[in-house]
Amino acid sequence: MTESTLFSPLRLPTFETSNRIFMAPMTRGRAHADGTPSDMMVDYYASRADAGLLITEGVCISPRARGWVGAPSIYTADHVRGWQAVTDAVHARGGRIFAQLWFLGRVSHPIFLDGELPWAPSAITPKQHVHSPTGETLDCVEPHAMTVEEIAATIAEYGVAARLAIDAGFDGVEIHAANGYLPDQFLRDRTNQRQDGYGGSVGNRIRFLREIVEECSKAIDGNRVAVRVSPRNLYNDIDDSDPETLFGTFADDMNRFGLAFIEVVEGLPGHYLFVDGAPVLPVMRSAYRGLIVANGGYTSDIAEQAIADGAADAVAFGTPFISNPDLVKRFEIDAPLNAADPSTFYSAGPHGYLDYPDLSQGTAEAEFKPLSLGEARKH
Numbered sequence: 003m004t005e006s007t008l009f010s011p012l013r014l015p016t017f018e019t020s021n022r023i024f025m026a027p028m029t030r031g032r033a034h035a036d037g038t039p040s041d042m043m044v045d046y047y048a049s050r051a052d053a054g055l056l057i058t059e060g061v062c063i064s065p066r067a068r069g070w071v072g073a074p075s076i077y078t079a080d081h082v083r084g085w086q087a088v089t090d091a092v093h094a095r096g097g098r099i100f101a102q103l104w105f106l107g108r109v110s111h112p113i114f115l116d117g118e119l120p121w122a123p124s125a126i127t128p129k130q131h132v133h134s135p136t137g138e139t140l141d142c143v144e145p146h147a148m149t150v151e152e153i154a155a156t157i158a159e160y161g162v163a164a165r166l167a168i169d170a171g172f173d174g175v176e177i178h179a180a181n182g183y184l185p186d187q188f189l190r191d192r193t194n195q196r197q198d199g200y201g202g203s204v205g206n207r208i209r210f211l212r213e214i215v216e217e218c219s220k221a222i223d224g225n226r227v228a229v230r231v232s233p234r235n236l237y238n239d240i241d242d243s244d245p246e247t248l249f250g251t252f253a254d255d256m257n258r259f260g261l262a263f264i265e266v267v268e269g270l271p272g273h274y275l276f277v278d279g280a281p282v283l284p285v286m287r288s289a290y291r292g293l294i295v296a297n298g299g300y301t302s303d304i305a306e307q308a309i310a311d312g313a314a315d316a317v318a319f320g321t322p323f324i325s326n327p328d329l330v331k332r333f334e335i336d337a338p339l340n341a342a343d344p345s346t347f348y349s350a351g352p353h354g355y356l357d358y359p360d361l362s363q364g365t366a367e368a369e370f371k372p373l374s375l376g377e378a379r380k381h
């Protein structure tokens with residue numbers, strides 16, 4: 003058998019990707035205020051369509067899921083129509099695209115929720131802040147600990163959002179269970195201190211996410227559902243006393259669903275998401291029989307090696323895709339990469355969004371470097 007490379011196709015359960023260079027989900031804050039995708043977003047995703055798979059920025063599944071200025075949503079007919087324009091443009095260029103389903107939970111703020119408290123597994127205030135629509139920085143508040151009925155209602159909303167995503171033309175969905183947002187808040191013992199069937203043991207803490215996966219698998223085929231986790235990530239004031247056991251058990255548990263893939267975010271040494279401790283990716287790799295996508299500071303060389311070694315089946319690139327719409331081509335011919343400008347990551351308008359040069363326009367002066375700690379507001 004010939005060895006797989008970054009440029010080998012990858013057989014997902016429902017289609018084959020043209021390469022193993024995936025675009026990582028990245029919030030860019032360019033949607034309309036009501037969460038409808040803008041025309042700029044159509045161009046942004048379409049111009050990156052030669053990625054093996056595009057994963058969208060976090061997309062809020064319901065009004066209560068919100069908490070980020072300019073983030074898109076998927077719960078109204080307008081949202082679906084807006085996303086249809088994105089998926090049509092990506093498909094017209096031969097690309098494939100998954101929607102990342104997002105619920106912020108305790109790191110939202112009443113300002114986004116019509117004055118109501120954010121929901122969370124437990125009433126523990128995050129040491130975190132939000133940026134309001136009018137530009138103020140506001141401290142997070144003590145969230146409301148969800149009742150079992152509210153948990154059930156939220157799980158049902160994930161299923162509805164997954165269905166709407168398929169109606170909008172997406173090839174699948176990725177459940178955002180990483181980076182300290184709601185499903186991650188249930189997974190990790192710093193944020194989940196419940197005494198009922200959704201807290202305590204590892205099995206109980208996995209339950210919320212498993213039931214979301216189950217619900218989405220019923221709503222659309224399980225093989226169009228992916229999950230993203232970040233086992234050691236501390237962003238959003240989150241942590242766990244034993245990530246190896248938690249995420250190893252989670253990975254094993256996922257074998258029962260024919261998922262599209264599991265994406266594992268773990269910063270490589272030197273990367274802004276790096277956290278001390280042995281990587282959890284190999285533990286998950288040996289526990290899980292399906293496809294694994296790795297992310298967190300990969301260069302094309304390191305990614306190539308990870309695929310050759312069998313450490314992952316594909317690699318998702320985040321910041322390199324922000325500043326290089328033609329990243330796949332640049333990797334292919336080993337061209338230099340444009341540097342990414344963090345000051346425009348979440349700004350409004352086309353600057354820093356649609357105006358990075360492609361190869362025909364040359365390469366920007368500065369050279370691409372992985373972000374250092376504090377350079378980006380991490381997810």
Ligand SMILES: Cc1cc2nc3c(=O)[nH]c(=O)nc-3n(C[C@H](O)[C@H](O)[C@H](O)COP(=O)(O)O)c2cc1C
Nearest residue numbers: 026027028029059060298299319320321347378381
């Ligand atoms: C501007 C920006 C926005 C991000 N938004 C999201 C997001 O919406 N969902 C998510 O899961 N991760 C998000 N992330 C994290 C990235 O997906 C990725 O994990 C991170 O950038 C590390 O990969 P990289 O080194 O290739 O950039 C974001 C990162 C950046 C820089």
